[in-house]
Amino acid sequence: MDMPLAISMGEPAGVGPDIVLALYARRDELKLPPFCLFGDAPFLRARALRLGLNVDIADVGAAGAGAVFAHALPVAQVEGLVQDHPGQVSQVSAGAVIGAIEMAVAATLTGTCRGLVTAPIHKGALYHAGFKHPGHTEFLAELCANGGKPHLPVMMLAHGGLRAVPVTIHVPIKDVPGLLTKELIVETVRVVAHDLKHRFGIANPQIGMAGLNPHAGEGGGIGREELEIVGPAVAQLQFEGIGVEGPLPADTLFYPTHWARYDAVVAMYHDQALIPIKTVAFEDAVNVTLGLPIVRTSPDHGTAFDLAGTGRASPASFLAAIRMADAMTAAR
Ligand SMILES: NC(=O)c1ccc[n+]([C@@H]2O[C@H](COP(=O)([O-])OP(=O)(O)OC[C@H]3O[C@@H](n4cnc5c(N)ncnc54)[C@H](O)[C@@H]3O)[C@@H](O)[C@H]2O)c1
Ligand SMILES: N[C@H](C(=O)O)[C@H](O)COP(=O)(O)O
Incomplete structure (x- = not known):
């Protein structure tokens, strides 16, 4: 019997619940791997009825x-x-939303489930x-640390070979320059290189590194972060034998032909990384958290309240x- 996701x-x-119910209804046609939905059974029955799904x-x-x-769709209540x-x-359902994540992480850490897929939270x-x-990414790192020092999440x-990683994640844009350090960039890229190798089977990952400022700072004329922070981080990573190039101007780095030269592009802030990938692949890109002891994936979209229940x-x-989490944990 396959261990569930x-x-x-x-x-x-x-x-999120609509899509899980709709996918479950097509489980045979889509050849879905078994999964368990951590949620509320009466609510899910009501939503299935609303959607006209016989589940x-x-x-x-x-x-x-x-x-x-x-x-039957298995639910962990x-x-x-x-x-x-x-x-x-x-706010009434916040406790259940958070509890579902906590229970699903615990089941994955203890090996009852083999990987985690999260539906969008608001x-x-x-x-x-x-x-x-700030979001799942940071919460999962804390849950996985189990009271110890959290991993860097x-x-x-990712969409096929196009992958984008923000160094700073859910932070206000005004705080980004102050949060960027050589150490944070180096540690982020070490995690990316390690997981591309060990979770995605890329033997010698090549990483493109964006600058922070327009034109990657134009030699210090439009900002000094490239000279003082990003450049030294790239030098350190190259010294460690990791394949990194940069800092490169972000506006042209994401031109798909350029982007495709790298196994991943590392950007300095959330929208620098996420706007390009959601622009070229919003339909079916995947959000995957690296650096955790468990596999976690998620759709790239949010709660889409305008479409819920329709x-x-x-x-x-x-x-x-689901397919990515399945592939990444197939051996288990
Ligand atoms: N993994 C996550 O938990 C996650 C990811 C992204 C956003 N969010 C959260 O979702 C909330 C709403 O965010 P938003 O409005 O910026 O983004 P959104 O992705 O919810 O919606 C943006 C637009 O895309 C459309 N859209 C989204 N999903 C779609 C789908 N499956 N099919 C067709 N159209 C779809 C929506 O109708 C809307 O027009 C925010 O609170 C945000 O933080 C959560
Ligand atoms: N930054 C993600 C996005 O815009 O797609 C989204 O907020 C999800 O983040 P978490 O997986 O950390 O919740």
Whole structure:
């Protein structure tokens, strides 16, 4: 019996639950690997009914998932109130949303599940409810550390051979220059190089490094971060034998022909990395967290409140996230 993947329910007002239900309904046609959805069974039944999906739901937990997956969607029940109000953000369900992530991580760390796929959360709603982490990426690092020193979590968005990594993640743009250090860049690239090798099977990864400023600083005329921070980080990484080039002007680095020369491009901030990949591949790019002891993937889109409960959300990115987690954990 295949060990299941864990899927966390995400924001119940968003499209995540809709897409998981719709994909499950097509499990045979899509040849989906077994998974267990960490969420609320009554809510999922209500959402399936709303969407007109004929899906049986079995509250069997992760350990029972493999045995029922062929005929019922296995659910690991979370605590907390979850309402079927598509598109209506509410703090009421925050406890269940966070609990689903915690339970799914625990099941993956202990080996009941082989990898984690997260459905989108609504960060603003969780912040209002007191959630202290900027997003999944940072929260997962803390959960995986289990009280010890967290790993450095690295966000990578991937579409085929096009991969983009932001060094700073969910931070205000005004804080980016102050947060960029040689050490952070070096550590981020070490994680990228290690995981491309060991999780993606790329023997000798080549990485393109963007500068922070227009034209990569134009020799110091348009900012000095390239000379004082990014350049020294590249030199250190090259000294360590890691294949890195840069700092390169970000505006042309993401031209697909240029981008494709590298196994990954490392950018200095969230939108520098995510705008290009969402522009060329929003339909089915995958968000994967590197640097963790578990495999975690996610669709590249968010909660899409405008589409929740309508059945019109594309499942393509979520399906790609399941396929990637499946491939990365296939040996287990
Ligand atoms: N992995 C995650 O948890 C994750 C990822 C991205 C955004 N978010 C969160 O989602 C919330 C909303 O973010 P946003 O509005 O910037 O982005 P979004 O991805 O939710 O929506 C952006 C646009 O893309 C469309 N869209 C999104 N998913 C789609 C799909 N599957 N099929 C068809 N169209 C789709 C939406 O209708 C909308 O027009 C924010 O709180 C954000 O933090 C979470
Ligand atoms: N930065 C991601 C994106 O825009 O696609 C998104 O916010 C998800 O981040 P987490 O996986 O850390 O929640």
